[in-house]
Each structure stands twice: as C-alpha cells, then as structure tokens.
Amino acid sequence: MQRSSILGIGHYVPTKVVTNDDLAKLMTTSDEWIVQRTGIKERRFIERSGIGASDLAVPACEMALEHAKIDKKKIDAIVFATLSPDHNFPGSGCFLGDKLGLPGVPALDVRNQCSGFLYGLSIADAWVRAGVYENVLLVGAEVHLTGIELAERGRDIAVLFGDGAGAAVIGKATRENEGIKSIKLHADGAGAKELWLEAPASAYAPRLTPEMLVEGKHYPAMNGKQVFRWAIEKMPEVVREVMTESKLSLEQIDLFVPHQANLRINQMVCAKLGIPESKAVANIEKYGNTTAATIPLGLSEAWREGRCDRGSNVLFAAFGSGFTWGGAVVTL
Numbered sequence: 001m002q003r004s005s006i007l008g009i010g011h012y013v014p015t016k017v018v019t020n021d022d023l024a025k026l027m028t029t030s031d032e033w034i035v036q037r038t039g040i041k042e043r044r045f046i047e048r049s050g051i052g053a054s055d056l057a058v059p060a061c062e063m064a065l066e067h068a069k070i071d072k073k074k075i076d077a078i079v080f081a082t083l084s085p086d087h088n089f090p091g092s093g094c095f096l097g098d099k100l101g102l103p104g105v106p107a108l109d110v111r112n113q114c115s116g117f118l119y120g121l122s123i124a125d126a127w128v129r130a131g132v133y134e135n136v137l138l139v140g141a142e143v144h145l146t147g148i149e150l151a152e153r154g155r156d157i158a159v160l161f162g163d164g165a166g167a168a169v170i171g172k173a174t175r176e177n178e179g180i181k182s183i184k185l186h187a188d189g190a191g192a193k194e195l196w197l198e199a200p201a202s203a204y205a206p207r208l209t210p211e212m213l214v215e216g217k218h219y220p221a222m223n224g225k226q227v228f229r230w231a232i233e234k235m236p237e238v239v240r241e242v243m244t245e246s247k248l249s250l251e252q253i254d255l256f257v258p259h260q261a262n263l264r265i266n267q268m269v270c271a272k273l274g275i276p277e278s279k280a281v282a283n284i285e286k287y288g289n290t291t292a293a294t295i296p297l298g299l300s301e302a303w304r305e306g307r308c309d310r311g312s313n314v315l316f317a318a319f320g321s322g323f324t325w326g327g328a329v330v331t332l
C-alpha cells in the first residue's frame with residue numbers, strides 16, 4: 001500500500017512575549033514556582049482581540065507549503081486540530097480554507113486537545129494511503145489567551161498555556177524507507193473531567209448562565225496531579241507500542257518530539273524509556289503548552305535548527321485532556 005509522509009512542516013507564534021514575572025503581576029505566583037514545577041519561562045500570547053486559531057495557522061501553513069515545495073492548489077483536504085476554535089461552529093478548518101484561498105477543499109476539525117495533532121496525522125495518513133486525498137494540510141493551532149483566567153483563581157492553569165500554530169503537508173512518500181511507520185491512538189473518558197472546560201455546554205439548558213460565568217465554568221479546570229500521573233504512565237506505554245510496530249529500535253530514533261505540557265513529565269518519560277534528553281525537543285521554556293500546536297511547532301523548529309532532516313527517524317508522543325494520548329514513528 002502507498003505510504004504517506006511529512007512533506008513539509010511550518011510554524012508560527014505571536015510576537016507578544018509574556019514572562020513569568022509579567023504573570024506574577026496578575027496573580028500570586030513566581031518565576032521560581034513556575035520554572036521549578038514546569039520548566040516554563042515565558043509564553044507567546046496574541047497581540048489583540050480578533051486573532052483566532054485560524055489566523056495563527058495561516059503563516060504556519062504558508063511555511064509548511066514552501067518547505068514541501070507544493071503549491072497550495074495541490075492541497076485537497078484540510079485537517080485542523082484545536083481545542084480553541086475561532087468560534088463554536090463552523091470549524092476553524094473552514095475559516096482557514098477561506099483565508100488561504102482554497103474554496104471547495106474539505107475541512108475537518110479534530111477536537112482531541114494535546115493529542116489533536118497525532119489524531120489528525122492518523123486521519124491524514126489513512127486518507128493518503130487509501131488514495132482518498134493526495135496532499136493533506138494538517139494544522140494544530142491554539143489561542144489560549146482568551147480562554148484562561150489570568151487572575152488568582154485561575155493561576156494553576158493560566159501559567160501553563162501559550163498561543164501558537166504548527167502545520168504539516170502530508171502526502172505520498174516517494175523515497176525508499178521514507179514515511180509514517182506507525183501511529184497509535186488512545187482515549188479514556190474516565191479522566192474526562194480531570195481536565196475540561198465545562199461550559200458553554202449542550203448538556204445544560206441554557207448552555208451558559210450568568211451564574212456559571214461568576215463561578216468560572218467557562219474556564220478550564222484541571223486536576224494537575226492526576227494529569228501528571230497518567231501522562232508519565234501512558235506516554236512511555238504508547239511509545240513502546242509504536243516502536244514495536246515501526247520495527248525500529250529506540251537507538252535508531254534521531255529525534256523525540258514529545259508534547260510539551262511540563263518539562264518534568266518529559267524528563268521522566270525519557271528516563272523511563274532510556275532516551276537521552278539530548279534527543280528530545282524541549283521548547284516549553286519559550287512557549288509553554290501550546291496544545292495541538294506543540295508537536296508540529298517542535299518538529300518545525302528542530303528541523304530548521306538542523307536537529308533532523310530527510311531520512312531522520314522521528315518519534316512523537318502526546319498526552320492530554322480526554323484523557324487522550326498517542327504516539328507515532330516517522331522517517332522524514
């Protein structure tokens with residue numbers, strides 16, 4: 001069967017840098033607390049209201065198309081992973097298609113939070129291998145600023161997230177050995193309320209009330225310790241699964257791009273698997289957790305820094321809200 005491959009990759013982050021000290025002016029926190037617990041030093045936030053996830057995605061997609069040396073007219077499907085869509089509906093993929101000038105091209109939104117890019121990769125991979133579409137534009141983009149509570153009550157979550165976008169062109173593999181070797185996805189809704197955004201909710205009538213706004217139900221809520229525990233167990237587990245299916249050994253992996261939720265999580269995952277930290281991408285210090293954007297952003301930066309190139313074996317792993325998690329092995 002035809003194999004699919006990452007033909008090009010790109011990213012974009014807003015220009016506004018917000019440091020931990022900036023956040024400490026809005027809530028009781030400190031640079032020391034945030035760095036010690038998470039590794040985050042600063043994050044990017046959109047510069048003004050009116051910029052949505054699809055806006056951040058545009059320059060990331062243009063960079064990915066240029067990298068792939070593919071004209072946008074060759075894109076025949078869009079997959080857009082985000083937990084922060086521009087609006088509740090339609091999906092951000094529709095807004096993006098319009099902004100890129102791709103009328104008629106199908107656009108699918110994927111709502112799998114930190115694992116969204118890997119869920120999207122699985123869809124794009126299946127479409128290309130089955131011959132349904134030839135070149136899929138796969139995006140992960142998030143605007144968190146407008147969804148977090150930058151105040152005392154929201155401090156546990158507000159310090160963790162940042163805005164950004166990443167994009168990949170997924171198309172047919174042409175070189176021998178190139179391509180996506182394995183993808184494994186998982187979900188367990190038993191953890192759904194450990195990291196969630198309760199309202200607006202179709203489960204409630206009305207979906208949002210003034211009382212819910214006062215209670216802050218429109219902000220994400222998280223049981224950080226549970227998320228941490230699950231992440232350090234499930235990420236190594238799924239890595240072992242994809243390594244087995246790929247028939248490659250961990251020694252043959254040139255670059256590990258883990259989701260960036262917490263530097264300590266990734267250090268523990270590397271230690272459990274015996275992956276040297278020098279092989280792992282760690283950009284959480286600059287961007288915080290950019291959710292679905294994290295993996296393409298990490299790969300795009302690493303590729304441009306010369307940490308990987310065509311022919312490199314790359315390992316991905318993610319864990320997040322849902323709970324959802326996944327892994328992939330790709331030869332670039």
Ligand SMILES: CC(C)(COP(=O)(O)OP(=O)(O)OC[C@H]1O[C@@H](n2cnc3c(N)ncnc32)[C@H](O)[C@@H]1OP(=O)(O)O)[C@@H](O)C(=O)NCCC(=O)NCCS
Binds near residue numbers: 033034320
């Ligand atoms: C969020 C996380 C960094 C918190 O670290 P922790 O060591 O578990 O810290 P705790 O939640 O026990 O909080 C310790 C104390 O710091 C306080 N605290 C919480 N947020 C704080 C902040 N931003 N600044 C300062 N103190 C804070 C807590 O209120 C608590 O105070 P208390 O001991 O008086 O009750 C950690 O649990 C984590 O990274 N979890 C995974 C989160 C994640 O990955 N989320 C995204 C999923 S993709």
